[in-house]
Amino acid sequence: MQLDHVLLRTFVACVDTMSFTRAAERVHRSPATISSQIARLEAEVGTLLFVRDTRNLALTRAGEQMEAHARRILRLHDEAVEAFRKPDVAGSIRIGAPEDYVANILPPVLRRFSLSFPKVEIKVVCAQSTVLVPQVRNGEIDLAVVTRSRGVEGQLLRREPMIWIASHDRVALERRPLPVALFEPGSQARHVVLAALTRSNIPFRAAYENVSQSALLTVVEAGLAVASVARMSAPPSVAHLTEADGLPAVDSVEIALIRSAGSNNRLGDEMADAICQRADAPL
Structure with missing residues (x-):
């Protein structure tokens, strides 16, 4: 055989x-x-x-x-x-992503790329999408995986459902107004969450704002607030809520790959291809 x-x-x-x-x-x-x-x-x-x-x-x-x-x-x-x-290709490439995308999307991408181009230096920038978009436009970063918002084009990688999360004892769900942890102003995740809450007429307050992914999860795990995050970013340390918990459905977000003008080269194309193949696979 x-x-x-x-x-x-x-x-x-x-x-x-x-x-x-x-x-x-x-x-x-x-x-x-x-x-x-x-x-x-x-x-x-x-x-x-x-x-x-x-x-x-x-x-x-x-x-x-x-x-x-x-x-x-x-x-x-x-x-x-x-x-x-490809043993002789050298140089450097800069790639950015929010911390949850770094954890869920980039590890196999970076491994594949580093094996293909062992002499290329890879620089990873971890920041929110609202920070990465202008950095790519200014050429400070070559490529970035971001949550697509209004005015951001790029190549669509996947549509990711948003889910509500809370501490396992669900204590924050009992409070009114509902305490909600939100991402930074201008982010698409914040926009779709606020739109869903407004449609539902649930009284709520922005308990924690402008927090990173890890800080948001810490707030939720402590029972201080609920939050809505991309499904792939919700760890088992929190409760994954459903409609039965009384919270409104939140629109999915679009994850996109954006590139700087200077990334139109062999390294940029290879990195983009590796990212697209990873994003098309189950996470």
Whole structure:
């Protein structure tokens, strides 16, 4: 038995998207080709890897085992290729993101990029989106992953649901006016939260304002306020609230990649590609 890395890459794309159609878009093949490649892989290993119906895919137990092996094989394959393909590229690149995006999006991006370009210095700037946008426009940062607000273009990476969080004892929910921790003025997260509260007619007060992600989580964990954050940013140390808790639905936010004029080069393109691939995968 020999496992073709092309088939394994198609398999991983199907796992990440749970759709032959979306996987086809990712690997630039037709859905029919994707279906054929998965069938070839299943024939090679002698077992079904997916349970299929008319709308959904689900991994079989064998598929779950294959996923771990496939990702490890592809990682080693890509590391070997990159080590010999781009050994002499040097320079530096500056990338910015808010702290929750740094934690959830950037680690595999930075790892992949550093393996591909071991002689390139990567500088990471952690700041709120409202700070990063003008820095990119001024050329102080090459690329940034930000929450898109009015007047900010960039490449859409994903739409992220906003959820309410509170301490596990939910003590802040009992207070009126409702104490709410908010991000800085001008941020899109603050805008959608205030809009939702206004629509709901729930009496509230801005208990804590202009706080960083970590400070906001500390306030919530202490039971001093509730807050609404991007779903991927809500840790298990807080309660993830639902509509049953009486709080209004908050509009999703758009996460975008913005680039400076000076980033239109090979390093900028490679970093942008790594970020887009990561953002398209489940977080």
